[in-house]
Amino acid sequence: MTDVLDHSPVLAEVLGDALPVLERFHAKLAEEGEPRGLIGPRDVDIIWERHILNSAAVVPFIQSATRDAKFKTVADVGSGGGFPGLVAAACLPDHQFTLIEPMERRVEWLQECADLMELDNVTIERNRSDAVIAQVRKLAVHPFAVVTCRAVAPMTKLAGWTLPLLKPAGRLVALKGRSAQAELVKAEKEITRFGGRRPRVVEAAVGPDLEPTHVVLIDKR
Numbered sequence: 001m002t003d004v005l006d007h008s009p010v011l012a013e014v015l016g017d018a019l020p021v022l023e024r025f026h027a028k029l030a031e032e033g034e035p036r037g038l039i040g041p042r043d044v045d046i047i048w049e050r051h052i053l054n055s056a057a058v059v060p061f062i063q064s065a066t067r068d069a070k071f072k073t074v075a076d077v078g079s080g081g082g083f084p085g086l087v088a089a090a091c092l093p094d095h096q097f098t099l100i101e102p103m104e105r106r107v108e109w110l111q112e113c114a115d116l117m118e119l120d121n122v123t124i125e126r127n128r129s130d131a132v133i134a135q136v137r138k139l140a141v142h143p144f145a146v147v148t149c150r151a152v153a154p155m156t157k158l159a160g161w162t163l164p165l166l167k168p169a170g171r172l173v174a175l176k177g178r179s180a181q182a183e184l185v186k187a188e189k190e191i192t193r194f195g196g197r198r199p200r201v202v203e204a205a206v207g208p209d210l211e212p213t214h215v216v217l218i219d220k221r
């Protein structure tokens, strides 16, 4: 199956040095992603745009959040097929990523992909986020500079699943659909309760001539 963006100059423009590694990920997704239930049947010829470039949209927001951080650590909550965690890890080799995913078959997939992509900056944690939060509270795990996520839960739930993983002044970077602003309004109480401040929605570029996406940014007090 060919992809609408195969051989497009947009890929090198957006993904830069990470492109060869992400081409390996793309090939595996194109062959196994749909039968293994990681992408939808209608996504098979638009994997670049819908999954890989869309995930890469978080990269500038991670970089700006970690610019002055001593430890450039990122937790991706509910990584599923690897979005955005594996893509961002390929783009940011100087950051350490922890992919938090409870489902065994998805964890197997993530490990296979991390091995194929030869990513030495990725740790896969088979757990729900609340189990990792418990470890952060017990000081058994360091809190993270950034938490990312895509398509995991509405903001009312996501606030409690992500903000407690952040260190003070850390940042949540959540890929969201058009409902982002309405979700923020609805989750005001939960965001405050879990130490979030300055919740906002920004438009994030996916690539030249491609429809931008929306990212929710929340700072941790």
Ligand SMILES: C[S@@+](CC[C@H](N)C(=O)[O-])C[C@H]1O[C@@H](n2cnc3c(N)ncnc32)[C@H](O)[C@@H]1O
Pocket (backbone or CB within 6 Å): 077, 078, 079, 080, 081, 082, 083, 084, 100, 101, 102, 103, 106, 127, 128, 129, 130, 149, 150, 151, 152, 161
């Ligand atoms: C709809 S999938 C999205 C996967 C991927 N982020 C994406 O955008 O394609 C949601 C994922 O979140 C995981 N998940 C659900 N509840 C979770 C929790 N409490 N902590 C961590 N992951 C969770 C699920 O197992 C699933 O893989």
